[in-house]
Each structure stands twice: as structure tokens, then as C-alpha cells.
Amino acid sequence: MEEAGGHAVPRVQSTPFYTAYLKIAEGCSHRCAYCIIPKLRGPFRSRPIPSLIREVKKMAQRGVKEINLIAQDTSLYGKDLYGEPRLTELIEKMIPIEGVQWIRILYLHPHRVSESLLDLMEAEETVCPYLDIPFQHVNPDLLRAMGREPRGETPEELIQRIRGRKRDIVIRTTLMVGFPGETEEMFGQLCSFVGRADLDHVGVFAFSPEKGAPAARFPSKVDPAMAQKRLTRLMGIQARVSKRLNAGKVGQVLPALIEGPSPETDLLLIGRTAGMAPDVDSRVLINDGEGIAGRIMPVHITEAHTYDLVGRIPVH
Ligand code: SF4
Known part of the structure; x- marks a missing residue:
């Protein structure tokens, strides 16, 4: 049984016995212009730390070795409940649980990859050296139009900060091509970024208008065939990066x-x-x-x- 908001609800594990996803929060309070999740699922609501720890203990007793933390924005975990993000504290409380060997954090917002999280990742073997940070794009105007206002660090600066750590940290990102208003020049900036950044895993999506999302009504639509072409070109660039990075692992x-x-x-x-x-x-x-x-x-x-x-x- 999972306790959500104080209620006990039945829970079935659909993943293999050794791995599980742990949803640490529901909903989303961001306003990305292409997304209707906040409308469908309501505002961001974190689950209390004690309830999550109880669930992880039960998972570990069932033989789960790998816990994958998920939420629409894991980096915001705890802000609504405790007044400030508490992701690092949550993970610190999971590390000593017997049987838990890997804790993986998925879906971090690029604006909130904290130094305390990187410190923990560097110090604790149990925390997978893995960051999933959906950048979506690198052009500031397009990010603004997407409702993902650029703030502080650029994606490249954030990557440099992560790569400055002693532990090798794998970075995964998700990128979107063909968002309304994406010019050839903006797409070219995205291509150069992917060519330079040496990202370990990249998922690329072509924009598709969601009914009810503001971006569905945006002008300057990119022709879907053009968006597909851009997707293929970007994946081609990443394929070369991935092949080179993988070659460096032979012998390890x-x-x-x-x-x-x-x-x-x-x-x-x-x-x-x-x-x-x-x-x-x-x-x-x-x-x-x-x-x-x-x-x-x-x-x-x-x-x-x-x-x-x-x-x-x-x-x-
Ligand atoms: S894309 Fe993600 S962060 Fe943005 S509104 Fe949708 S769920 Fe929230």
C-alpha cells in the first residue's frame, strides 16, 4: 500500500523485482507553453519524507536494488511542503536503507541542480552518477517562448559545473526541435551545442501541438516535415558523439x-x-x-x- 496525502492506496509493482520507480511528487507548477500536464494534474505536491522512506524500505525488503526517483521536477521536491527544496535530504535518508544499492534521480530542472546534490553524488557511491536534465533547447529567445525563461547559468555552464566534479557524472537530456519560431539559425545553435557538449544520452522530440497548450496557438509554425528533418540531423550528430564516448569505455x-x-x-x-x-x-x-x-x-x-x-x- 502506498500512502498518498495520508490515505493508503493499493500499489502494484509493474517493473522487474530489482528496480522500481518512486514518485516523489505529483503535478507541476511550471508553465511550459507546449505542455498540458499542469492543467491535467494540478500544482506540484510533494509526498512527505517519512511516507517515501517507508515505501523505500518496503521496496528494499522485496528485493529492489535500484530506486529511480521521478516527479515532473524532482529538483523542486519538498518546496511546497517544507518551504525549500529537500531532495538532497530525502536521498540522504534513503542511502542507509539496507538493500538499496542504486538511487537514480530523473527529471531535474536545469535551473535547480544544486551544489549540495552534486556534493552528495560525489560522496556517496549509492547515488548513481547520473543527471537527467531536460534542456529542451539552448536559444534564449526560444526558451523564453517555451515558458522556460533562461536564468543564471546557460546549459553549457551547467554542464561545465557538473564536469568539474571529481566523479564522472553521466548527463542525459531531452531536446525539442520544430518549436514555433525555431529558425535555421536557432536550430544551428542547438546542433553546435550537441556537437560540443559530449552528452552521454540525448532524446530528441519534434514539437507537436497539444490541444489546450498555449503553444498550439503560436504563430510561425515549423513545417512538421522540416521538424522531422531537424530531428534526424540532430540525432545524427549525437550518434557520432555517443560512438566516440562509448569507444572510450572499451577495456573498462x-x-x-x-x-x-x-x-x-x-x-x-x-x-x-x-x-x-x-x-x-x-x-x-x-x-x-x-x-x-x-x-x-x-x-x-x-x-x-x-x-x-x-x-x-x-x-x-
Ligand atoms: S514540461 Fe514538465 S516542467 Fe514543463 S509544465 Fe510540463 S510537466 Fe511541468
Whole structure:
């Protein structure tokens, strides 16, 4: 049972036994012009820390090793309840729970990646060195039109701050092409950013008007065929970056969570390193050695594909 707002509600775990998503807040109080989630789900409401800790303890007792924290904006966690964001405190309370081996934070807002969170990530092995920060775009005018007013650091400055840390932190982002008003020049800025930033994982979406979202009525629409072309071009740039970054991992031994046989063939096992989130990122294809599903085991990386890695589990 999950306690939401003081009520107990039935809860079914739909993910494999070793991994789970933990929703730390409901709703959203941002106003991105392309999105109707705030209208559908109401304002941002955090779940109290004690309720979340109780749920994580139950997950760990069931054998969950990897907890993936989700909300529309995890970096805002606690602001509504406690008057200030408390994401770092929440994670600090989860770390000592027996059985929890990886805590992963998804959906951080680019304006609120705090130094205290980076300190914690650097100090605690249990916190996956992984940041999922949806930048959406880099052009300030377009970000403003999207309702994501640029503030303080630019995306590149934030990336530099993260890369300045001693621990190697994997960065995932989501980008949008074809938003109304996106010119060739603005798109060119996005391409240069992706070419330079060495992001580990990038998801690209073409703008599509949501009924009820302000952007659906914006002028200067980009032709959908053009938006698709831009998407393909941007993914092509990222594919080259990803291939180069992956090649640098060959020869390393990385801890990977073994997920079981590949859905495509029984000859391969699938694993994920701490730098690979479930469902959205690339995987490690294991073609040699004995793995146990649900265990975190060392994997020797032997080959690199554009997105996936190939490896073997060393014999002890
Ligand atoms: S895109 Fe995300 S942050 Fe923006 S309004 Fe929608 S749910 Fe909120």
C-alpha cells in the first residue's frame, strides 16, 4: 500500500523485482507553453519524507536494488511542503536503507541542480552518477517562448559545473526541435551545442501541438516535415558523439545491474551500468560469462556500438 496525502492506496509493482520507480511528487507548477500536464494534474505536491522512506524500505525488503526517483521536477521536491527544496535530504535518508544499492534521480530542472546534490553524488557511491536534465533547447529567445525563461547559468555552464566534479557524472537530456519560431539559425545553435557538449544520452522530440497548450496557438509554425528533418540531423550528430564516448569505455570494468536474457536472443544477457537508466537509455549486451538477474556484477567492456556497449562477466 502506498500512502498518498495520508490515505493508503493499493500499489502494484509493474517493473522487474530489482528496480522500481518512486514518485516523489505529483503535478507541476511550471508553465511550459507546449505542455498540458499542469492543467491535467494540478500544482506540484510533494509526498512527505517519512511516507517515501517507508515505501523505500518496503521496496528494499522485496528485493529492489535500484530506486529511480521521478516527479515532473524532482529538483523542486519538498518546496511546497517544507518551504525549500529537500531532495538532497530525502536521498540522504534513503542511502542507509539496507538493500538499496542504486538511487537514480530523473527529471531535474536545469535551473535547480544544486551544489549540495552534486556534493552528495560525489560522496556517496549509492547515488548513481547520473543527471537527467531536460534542456529542451539552448536559444534564449526560444526558451523564453517555451515558458522556460533562461536564468543564471546557460546549459553549457551547467554542464561545465557538473564536469568539474571529481566523479564522472553521466548527463542525459531531452531536446525539442520544430518549436514555433525555431529558425535555421536557432536550430544551428542547438546542433553546435550537441556537437560540443559530449552528452552521454540525448532524446530528441519534434514539437507537436497539444490541444489546450498555449503553444498550439503560436504563430510561425515549423513545417512538421522540416521538424522531422531537424530531428534526424540532430540525432545524427549525437550518434557520432555517443560512438566516440562509448569507444572510450572499451577495456573498462564497470558494475552493471544484470536484467536477464535479451528479449531478442537467449544468447545475450542485458545489463545496465549506473550511467544507464531503465527504459530510456542504451544497454550493455553481455555475450560471455554467468550473470544473475537482479545482481550488480562487474562487466568487462569489450566492444562499443553507437549506443550500446558489449561486455563479458569475468570468471572469479
Ligand atoms: S514540461 Fe514538465 S516542467 Fe514543463 S509544465 Fe510540463 S510537466 Fe511541468
